Amino acid sequence: MKFNLSNINWKSQATWVLLLTSLLHFTCSFTANFITVLLPDISVDLDVPVETLNWITLIFLIAIIAITIPASKNIKRFDLKKSIRILIFLLIVGLVLSAITPNMEVFLFSRLIQGASIALLPTIDLVIIVLAMPKEDVGKALGIVGSAGYVGMTIAPSVTGFVSNLFHGDMHF
Numbered sequence: 782m783k784f785n786l787s788n789i790n791w792k793s794q795a796t797w798v799l800l801l802t803s804l805l806h807f808t809c810s811f812t813a814n815f816i817t818v819l820l821p822d823i824s825v826d827l828d829v830p831v832e833t834l835n836w837i838t839l840i841f842l843i844a845i846i847a848i849t850i851p852a853s854k855n856i857k858r859f860d861l862k863k864s865i866r867i868l869i870f871l872l873i874v875g876l877v878l879s880a881i882t883p884n885m886e887v888f889l890f891s892r893l894i895q896g897a898s899i900a901l902l903p904t905i906d907l908v909i910i911v912l913a914m915p916k917e918d919v920g921k922a923l924g925i926v927g928s929a930g931y932v933g934m935t936i937a938p939s940v941t942g943f944v945s946n947l948f949h950g951d952m953h954f
Contacts, residue, residue, distance in 0.1 A: 844896025
């Protein structure tokens with residue numbers, strides 16, 4: 782099968798839904814996995830012992846676990862459009878806050894915000910796929926979105942290491 786971009790209907794709502802939800806899934810997975818490469822730099826920048834660094838990953842995962850199950854159960858009660866805007870805003874706030882953090886406590890709080898927003902974003906984008914795509918394309922669309930998430934997970938450490946090295950470790954999230 783030959784892939785040809787000229788065959789894609791760029792005016793189709795389903796095409797844009799697929800592209801945007803794939804980008805969202807990629808971003809969530811990337812955000813969840815890029816931090817591990819930066820832990821040594823964060824330890825130096827914030828002057829925290831290595832044992833304390835575990836909380837950076839743990840608080841993120843605790844937020845995801847605590848929020849995903851109850852929220853997924855009640856996802857139909859939310860206005861999806863409004864929810865996705867709020868969650869993307871919270872993710873951006875969490876990322877900016879972690880970039881300018883003065884200490885470990887604020888950094889952990891920023892990771893908590895990131896985890897809370899990422900707990901729901903992938904769930905909502907899957908619901909949007911099911912609701913917006915033609916029934917015959919839902920399986921294929923879910924596969925594409927899921928693959929975008931795995932690509933984000935896979936390349937996050939490499940891209941983060943490259944960017945961190947490029948800026949000489951003067952940045953952290």
